[in-house]
Structures are given as C-alpha cells and as structure tokens.
Amino acid sequence: MDTRTNTTLLKQHLIDPAICIRCGACEAACPIQAISHDANNYVVDPSICEKCLACIPVCPTGAIDNWRMVPTARAYALDEQFGWFELPEELTPAQLAEFGAELPDEAAAADEAPQTLAQAEAALAVEPASGDSAPASPAGGYTARTPPWSAAHAYVNLYGARAAHKTVTATCVGNVRVTEVGKQYDTHHIILDFGAMPFPVLEGQSIGVIAPGLDARGQPHFARQYSVASARNGERPGYNNVSLTIKRVLEDYEGNPVRGVASNFMCDLKVGDKVEVIGPFGSTFLMPNHPKSHIVMICTGTGSAPMRAMTEWRRRLRKSGKFDGGRLLLFFGARSKEELPYFGPLLSLPRDFIDLNFAFSRTPGQPKTYVQDRLRERAADLAPLLQDANCYFYVCGLKAMENGVMQALREVAQDAGLDWAELSERLKKEGRLHLETY
Incomplete structure (x- = not known):
C-alpha cells in the first residue's frame, strides 16, 4: 500500500456494489491484479492498488470510481468488501480524529486524490515494445479510451441505481x-x-x-x-x-x-x-459515421452481437444510398459452423458489401483454425488498413482471444515494415482500435 503522501490516512479505492453490473471489465483492465471478485462483489485490494486508474475508463456504470478516506490501519479488508450490498458512509473529520488519524493539509489531500481522466490516460500509455519481443503490455492495454471522431453521441446510464428511473x-x-x-x-x-x-x-x-x-x-x-x-x-x-x-x-x-x-x-x-x-x-466501442470509413470486425461466438449491429446499420445506409464507400471485413470464429450465430444470414450478404472470413476450430477432419490465423492469411489486405486513418478495428469475444489477435496484428504490421509500438499507440489515441472481451 502506497502511504508516501500521508502515513496515517489512505484514500481507499472502492467499487460501489449497488451500481456495479459485474461485467468484469475492471478486473481485466487492472495490470497488477488488484481487483478480484466472488459470487457477490468485485473488490479492490488496498495492499496492491497503486491508483493507476486503468480500471476507470472501462467501467460502463461508474461503479469503479469511488473513494473513501480511511485510517491506513483501518482500511476496508477484502472480506468486508465482499459482504457489502452498498458502500459505507464516508467517515467525518471527527470520526477520523477519533481513530487518531492526522488530517492532511490541502496540498497533501490534492496529491492523494484520484487523477483526472486525462492524467490517467497519460499514465496508461502503452509501453513501447522493441525488436521481436512480446508486447510489454497486456492486450487490453491497446484498446482505445475514446470513440471514433465521427461516432454518434452515446447516451449512457439512463436507467439504473443512480438514474431517475431504476429500471x-x-x-x-x-x-x-x-x-x-x-x-x-x-x-x-x-x-x-x-x-x-x-x-x-x-x-x-x-x-x-x-x-x-x-x-x-x-x-x-x-x-x-x-x-x-x-x-x-x-x-x-x-x-x-x-x-x-x-x-x-x-x-x-x-x-x-x-x-x-x-x-x-x-x-x-x-x-x-x-x-x-x-x-x-458504453461510450467508446462505437462505429465511425464518416462515409469513407472502413471497419475490420474480429469476433468469436456471441461477440458477434455488436458486429451484427454495425453490419446491419451499414447495410441499411447502403440500401438507402446514403453511404459512400468504406470496406467492411469480418473475421468470425467458432468451434463449428453449427455454433456460429447468424451463419445463414451472413452468407446471403453481397460479397461486394462485406468480406467474410470464417475460422472453425472443431470441424471434423480439418485442422484447427482461429481468427488470428485468418488475420495472418489476409496480411496483404490488413497492413494498408492498419495505416489508413479511416480504418477502425473492433475485437469482441472471449478474453482468451485477445493476446492471439493482438499478436497477429503486430506480426502483420512488422512484416509490412511498420513500427508496431508507434502504430499501436496511434491506433489507441485516434480511437481506431477497440477491444471488448469477457
């Protein structure tokens, strides 16, 4: 636990169980495994948390962004947090004094307070990877924290524990x-x-x-x-x-x-x-609206849901004559075609509208093929798209696919002579690479 700012008080990072929807995004985003969960709650370990705020942007409800000033020796333990149904009341200055805690001056309190989101973004920049070594950051560290510049405005949290209407x-x-x-x-x-x-x-x-x-x-x-x-x-x-x-x-x-x-x-x-x-x-995993934009969709199983939504909106725009250009590529993985949702409707879409690439890992008599294998096969098409400011990449599906997909994209870039460290950071900052896995 970092107590360098104040040796007696801790601004403890807590998750509000009343509005948390248990999506697991915070635990997946934490680079040091400070967040864990049981059947009841997701919690932050005060002995591990370094307040890097990697978990803040990925939380869809804001449940993760809660803080309580407590005496360091009386920090809320994990067992206590696991049993909560709501956050405890904040301790008053008088209560803190009763514990013998020294109240921080304004400067110390400012240092101890959470960073702004902008400061957190700077702290979360992907560390450059050098040579042919593996990426220094987990795959989730590459995901954009902002939506495409042309995305429509997203409304969030209209209904929920803190909204005017609960449901x-x-x-x-x-x-x-x-x-x-x-x-x-x-x-x-x-x-x-x-x-x-x-x-x-x-x-x-x-x-x-x-x-x-x-x-x-x-x-x-x-x-x-x-x-x-x-x-x-x-x-x-x-x-x-x-x-x-x-x-x-x-x-x-x-x-x-x-x-x-x-x-x-x-x-x-x-x-x-x-x-x-x-x-x-969700306010970042959004599709671009400008008519020349390309979309590369990479998914497995029910991770196809947002890809179906994007494909359908593009199809309707095309049918109405309101869309001008822009490629649509889909890399879709499942154990077999029988387990692949919407397989029949996908096959009926025009080939000049969507470029389909299926990967099946359990087809009898066939070698196991995964979406990252299909990405490597299409390297000649993907390398120019990685460099194209109008192309956006979306990855959705099981958490296990992240590393394989990111490694494949890295290889595609490097084989084309591109600097992956620079390119991946640019994709992130420009809102062009989005990962949503579970």
Whole structure:
C-alpha cells in the first residue's frame, strides 16, 4: 500500500456494489491484479492498488470510481468488501480524529486524490515494445479510451441505481434460435420493445437485464450485461426496440446440466413476457459515421452481437444510398459452423458489401483454425488498413482471444515494415482500435 503522501490516512479505492453490473471489465483492465471478485462483489485490494486508474475508463456504470478516506490501519479488508450490498458512509473529520488519524493539509489531500481522466490516460500509455519481443503490455492495454471522431453521441446510464428511473420495463416481441440445436449450447436472437419509454442505443453499446426473483442470499439478482445486436434505429426500423444475441450453456464439460439464471431466463422468454432493463452502457466501442470509413470486425461466438449491429446499420445506409464507400471485413470464429450465430444470414450478404472470413476450430477432419490465423492469411489486405486513418478495428469475444489477435496484428504490421509500438499507440489515441472481451 502506497502511504508516501500521508502515513496515517489512505484514500481507499472502492467499487460501489449497488451500481456495479459485474461485467468484469475492471478486473481485466487492472495490470497488477488488484481487483478480484466472488459470487457477490468485485473488490479492490488496498495492499496492491497503486491508483493507476486503468480500471476507470472501462467501467460502463461508474461503479469503479469511488473513494473513501480511511485510517491506513483501518482500511476496508477484502472480506468486508465482499459482504457489502452498498458502500459505507464516508467517515467525518471527527470520526477520523477519533481513530487518531492526522488530517492532511490541502496540498497533501490534492496529491492523494484520484487523477483526472486525462492524467490517467497519460499514465496508461502503452509501453513501447522493441525488436521481436512480446508486447510489454497486456492486450487490453491497446484498446482505445475514446470513440471514433465521427461516432454518434452515446447516451449512457439512463436507467439504473443512480438514474431517475431504476429500471425500464421492456416487452419480448421475438425470440429465435440462431444456431443449430446442440447438446452443450443454445444461442437465441431476442427482441425487446420499450414502448413509449425512451431507450436510445448505438451499435457497440450494451444493456443490463435483471432476472426476476431473488438469489440465494435473498437479494435481487445482479444485472447481466448483453451487447446490443441491432442497428440504432431498432431491430425493426421505426420501432423502439433492440435485439440481443444470448448464448446459454446447457451442460458443463463433464456433461452435468447447467441452468444459469439470466441467460436461461432470457432464452426461455415468450412473446409478451416482461423484462427489467438498465443502461444503456458504453461510450467508446462505437462505429465511425464518416462515409469513407472502413471497419475490420474480429469476433468469436456471441461477440458477434455488436458486429451484427454495425453490419446491419451499414447495410441499411447502403440500401438507402446514403453511404459512400468504406470496406467492411469480418473475421468470425467458432468451434463449428453449427455454433456460429447468424451463419445463414451472413452468407446471403453481397460479397461486394462485406468480406467474410470464417475460422472453425472443431470441424471434423480439418485442422484447427482461429481468427488470428485468418488475420495472418489476409496480411496483404490488413497492413494498408492498419495505416489508413479511416480504418477502425473492433475485437469482441472471449478474453482468451485477445493476446492471439493482438499478436497477429503486430506480426502483420512488422512484416509490412511498420513500427508496431508507434502504430499501436496511434491506433489507441485516434480511437481506431477497440477491444471488448469477457
């Protein structure tokens, strides 16, 4: 624990359990593993946290940006934090004095306070990688903290614990399976209608769904976050609706049945059923709007949801004659084509509209192929796009794909004679490389 500024007081970094949606983004972003979780809460270890603020920009709700002045010897322990349902009240100066803590002067308090977001961005710059060594930063360190310059304005946190309305009630108006029936998986395309309640969303944003009932502790279920799979004007244009791509696991690796709360609730929805929703979330993983922009989409499984949304919006713009140029490349991975959502509809899209690259890792009689393999195969096309200021890259899917994808992009750049350290930093600063993994 860093107590160089004040030897008796600590400005402790805490996560607000009342508004956290347990998405895991903060834990994934922390470079020193100071954040962990159990079945109840995500927490920050005060003995590890260095206040680098890598976790602040990635939190979709702002739950991560909470601080309490406490005596260093009385810092909130992990076991205490794991049991919280809400943050404790701040200690008053009188209470701090009762603990024998010295109150800091204004200068010391300023030094101890969290950095501004701009200062945090400077501190989070990717360390240059030299030669052919592996990247010095984790893959998540490459993701942009700002949206593309031409992205539409995103509305966030309209509904939630700190909003005027705690939730908004949506109605299920469609539920269709989008993969072949499997023993271990079941993926659905679900459409929710908000009626007269405003719920503006953009491609790349997500919403939180709260399953009905109480958990084992007698508390309401936590919200489950899902990426929006529809274009900004709705799954059905002109209607106030969104679509989601939700996969539920039916059995574990040992063949035992699994019944997750939120995913099963959603996949079992019938037309007319009601769903409590919070959000929307996300202000950076947004698509560019300028007509000459290119988009490279790299995803696995249900990470296809935001890619479907971007593709559909581009398709509608093209159909209306309002889009001028701009390439669309999709690198889509799954264990087999049977597990790949929207496989049939994707194949029906015109080849002069979207460049499709599938990667299947479990096709009988075929070698295992992953999205990073397809990226290397298309190096001649990707190298110019990495240098093109009008091209934007999006990565979404399982956390395990990050390092492989980033290593492949690095190799594509280096084989083309590009300085990856300089290029990756430019991609990040210009809002041209976005990673969203779970």
